[in-house]
Amino acid sequence: MASTQGSMTGSSSRNFTLASRASQLAQIQTNIVLASLQELYPPPAEGELHHDGPTFSTSFMATGGDKNQSQALYLIGGKALWTKELEVVLKEHEVDMLIHSFKDVPTTLPEGCLIGAVLKREDPVDSLVVKSGKPWKTLEDLPEGSVVGTSSVRRVAQLKRNFPALKFLDVRGNLNTRMAKLDAPDGPYAALVLAKAGLVRLGMGGRITADLQPPTLYHAVSQGALAVEIREDDADALALCRKLTHWETEWSCLAERACLRVLEGGCSVPIGVASKLDVEAGEKKAGTLTLTGCVTALAGDVHVEHTVQGRVTSAEEAEELGSTLAKTLSDLGAKKILDDINVDRDRRVTEAKKADKEST
Numbered sequence: 001m002a003s004t005q006g007s008m009t010g011s012s013s014r015n016f017t018l019a020s021r022a023s024q025l026a027q028i029q030t031n032i033v034l035a036s037l038q039e040l041y042p043p044p045a046e047g048e049l050h051h052d053g054p055t056f057s058t059s060f061m062a063t064g065g066d067k068n069q070s071q072a073l074y075l076i077g078g079k080a081l082w083t084k085e086l087e088v089v090l091k092e093h094e095v096d097m098l099i100h101s102f103k104d105v106p107t108t109l110p111e112g113c114l115i116g117a118v119l120k121r122e123d124p125v126d127s128l129v130v131k132s133g134k135p136w137k138t139l140e141d142l143p144e145g146s147v148v149g150t151s152s153v154r155r156v157a158q159l160k161r162n163f164p165a166l167k168f169l170d171v172r173g174n175l176n177t178r179m180a181k182l183d184a185p186d187g188p189y190a191a192l193v194l195a196k197a198g199l200v201r202l203g204m205g206g207r208i209t210a211d212l213q214p215p216t217l218y219h220a221v222s223q224g225a226l227a228v229e230i231r232e233d234d235a236d237a238l239a240l241c242r243k244l245t246h247w248e249t250e251w252s253c254l255a256e257r258a259c260l261r262v263l264e265g266g267c268s269v270p271i272g273v274a275s276k277l278d279v280e281a282g283e284k285k286a287g288t289l290t291l292t293g294c295v296t297a298l299a300g301d302v303h304v305e306h307t308v309q310g311r312v313t314s315a316e317e318a319e320e321l322g323s324t325l326a327k328t329l330s331d332l333g334a335k336k337i338l339d340d341i342n343v344d345r346d347r348r349v350t351e352a353k354k355a356d357k358e359s360t
Contacts, residue, residue, distance in 0.1 A: 015055045016237060019086060019095035022060040023174050028201050029226055030058055030099040033119065036244050054240065059095055061085065083229075087113055090229065096237055098229040101198075102222035102253055105229070107261035116241030117228035118250040122197035124224035124274075126155060126217050127208045129199070130191040132183045138210050139163055139191075146190035149182065153298060153341075155193050157270035158217050160300030175202055193217075197224040215305075218272025218294050221256040225249050247285055251318040252277050258322030259293050263334060269341055270296045277312075286313045293325050295334035298341060304334045 018034055020026040037056050044051040086098045087110050102118065130136045149171035150156060156168045169188060171178050175198060182189045193212065199205055230237040252275040260271055272294045279287040289312045294305040308325045312318045
């Protein structure tokens with residue numbers, strides 16, 4: 001690996017381009033990372049002719065997930081929708097760092113790419129947001145037959161299990177669009193279930209009616225965390241990224257992702273998790289990691305859940321704990337649930353393609 005000393009001693013004046021999706025939330029998240037980098041390496045002062053040290057700029061683009069707002073995520077390809085096109089420009093050296101919601105990043109990256117940084121996690125839970133002007137405070141308060149909007153089969157599967165009297169309907173679009181659909185007087189939705197972190201980052205935390213904590217709803221893998229993807233041969237970018245990484249978040253998320261990877265799940269399968277790292281006092285990085293995972297059938301009628309706990313002293317040991325959890329879940333019946341889901345998805349994809357052909 002090349003030396004990183006140049007950037008870190010301030011002798012390098014390289015500009016690093018941070019890139020992400022063009023959505024409002026993605027831009028806010030990119031600017032969070034940008035601000036963290038500029039706190040370490042302030043930008044040139046006005047009128048400054050010679051500036052030592054790295055500088056930073058941003059670039060935004062629409063991805064496949066942004067362009068297809070009509071079909072359910074379940075049908076159109078999963079997590080790579082958000083990352084694939086960005087990774088092309090990264091590998092072609094058009095940009096230097098990709099800023100992602102970590103939950104949207106596939107567990108296996110393209111050759112030549114790696115996760116360089118994981119920033120401190122926001123609260124990873126999902127939240128309930130009810131239609132404006134309605135008195136309901138919890139899911140239990142919603143009248144029988146109420147429609148809850150979400151694009152996540154993980155949420156639908158778990159909530160069907162706990163709230164069989166409710167109905168669930170896909171809702172796509174950015175958060176502003178989803179909120180408008182929720183609040184429309186003639187709209188079908190009584191409430192939405194959304195990631196709390198996104199609402200908070202967009203300044204919409206005031207609309208949160210209630211947080212949906214485990215065991216009511218286990219959150220998505222790596223939810224609430226931001227990740228920076230870089231080229232694996234870019235030593236300067238990696239050195240910068242390591243200065244941003246919150247190791248406690250990194251270890252927890254890597255454990256969750258290892259569980260997901262072994263189960264071969266993705267954005268469009270109902271795998272939920274919760275993790276807690278109790279850090280030991282002292283200079284060395286170590287702690288007790290408690291990790292719970294669950295897999296729920298789409299109808300909510302079959303549910304597998306298990307918790308593992310272990311002392312970890314490295315990211316690799318955290319990943320090993322996540323893999324152990326996945327293997328236990330699989331033995332308990334998760335593999336059968338996921339196999340059935342894949343068969344159902346293949347059938348739905350075939351039907352969707354047939355419908356598209358018939359409509360053209």
